[in-house]
Amino acid sequence: MANMSLTAHRNSALGEHKARHGPLFRHRGSPLRILALASQKGGSGKTTLSGHLAVQMVRAGAGPVVLIDIDPQGSLSDWWNEREAGEPAFAATTVARLAADLDALRQQGFRMAVIDTPPAITVAIQSVVSVADLVLIPTRPSPHDLRAVGATVELCDRAGKPLIFVVNAATPKARITSEAAIALSQHGTVAPVTIHQRTEFAASMIDGRTVMEVNPDGRSAIEIEQLWSYVSDRLDKNFRRTVIGGSANSAIGPLPQRAGGGFGRRMAGQ
Ligand SMILES: Nc1ncnc2c1ncn2[C@@H]1O[C@H](COP(=O)(O)OP(=O)(O)O)[C@@H](O)[C@H]1O
Numbered sequence: 001m002a003n004m005s006l007t008a009h010r011n012s013a014l015g016e017h018k019a020r021h022g023p024l025f026r027h028r029g030s031p032l033r034i035l036a037l038a039s040q041k042g043g044s045g046k047t048t049l050s051g052h053l054a055v056q057m058v059r060a061g062a063g064p065v066v067l068i069d070i071d072p073q074g075s076l077s078d079w080w081n082e083r084e085a086g087e088p089a090f091a092a093t094t095v096a097r098l099a100a101d102l103d104a105l106r107q108q109g110f111r112m113a114v115i116d117t118p119p120a121i122t123v124a125i126q127s128v129v130s131v132a133d134l135v136l137i138p139t140r141p142s143p144h145d146l147r148a149v150g151a152t153v154e155l156c157d158r159a160g161k162p163l164i165f166v167v168n169a170a171t172p173k174a175r176i177t178s179e180a181a182i183a184l185s186q187h188g189t190v191a192p193v194t195i196h197q198r199t200e201f202a203a204s205m206i207d208g209r210t211v212m213e214v215n216p217d218g219r220s221a222i223e224i225e226q227l228w229s230y231v232s233d234r235l236d237k238n239f240r241r242t243v244i245g246g247s248a249n250s251a252i253g254p255l256p257q258r259a260g261g262g263f264g265r266r267m268a269g270q
């Protein structure tokens with residue numbers, strides 16, 4: 001991985017944002033929201049959907065967006081290194097520094113962070129889930145994937161974090177897709193948007209892009225747009241609940257475990 005320095009790369013993108021829209025801190029009530037993609041199962045689509053959703057957030061004006069890759073395999077980081085577009089940004093961090101780096105990113109004006117995780121139930125994933133506002137669990141419509149969701153669900157429940165399943169890589173019209181959605185709904189909310197199996201999801205990522213950038217009018221792009229629209233609504237709902245439950249002060253972030261003064265803390269070395 002080439003990009004191992006601290007926090008967000010391509011701050012120039014942030015600079016451009018400031019030039020176009022004025023100071024980022026003007027976004028009162030729009031602090032950093034953190035979406036984690038997790039599932040114990042490898043190959044379920046965490047990395048694919050992390051990259052796609054982050055790019056879609058930028059397209060939808062939800063940025064500035066920063067990507068974080070907690071998977072030691074670094075697939076998301078590799079993809080980002082192939083990218084030519086300036087956004088989303090990428091923050092190289094570690095589990096140990098995650099909370100502090102998220103504070104720094106919040107202060108830099110990022111509004112969305114997307115965190116990709118390894119396919120296992122590890123302390124690393126627990127740490128990610130504990131800072132997340134929402135956990136998205138991609139699940140293939142297969143018995144193996146369905147059997148594996150229990151552990152991820154339990155982890156989210158223990159951390160008290162809301163989760164959403166998204167059925168990924170579904171074959172059009174296959175009965176197992178709706179059966180999977182029904183099975184998942186016993187464990188939690190299922191996104192009403194299914195992402196289908198299409199080569200372009202994989203092919204578009206070869207050179208650091210996404211389906212929206214390769215084929216913006218295609219069905220894959222529409223699915224990602226709809227998925228983000230749904231996830232965005234859920235994030236808004238969860239966030240409003242956090243603010244109402246906490247202080248009216250707009251500086252309060254969505255991370256209750258850091259109510260002791262995470263906001264405004266400076267990072268060593270910044
Ligand atoms: N909807 C999809 N259609 C086609 N291929 C997909 C889809 N989602 C994921 N893939 C492919 O499946 C493989 C595993 O996906 P990935 O996102 O790397 O999973 P994970 O990060 O959960 O291990 C990759 O080769 C990826 O390109």
Ligand SMILES: [Mg+2]
Pocket residue numbers: 046047048071075116117
């Ligand atoms: Mg992955």
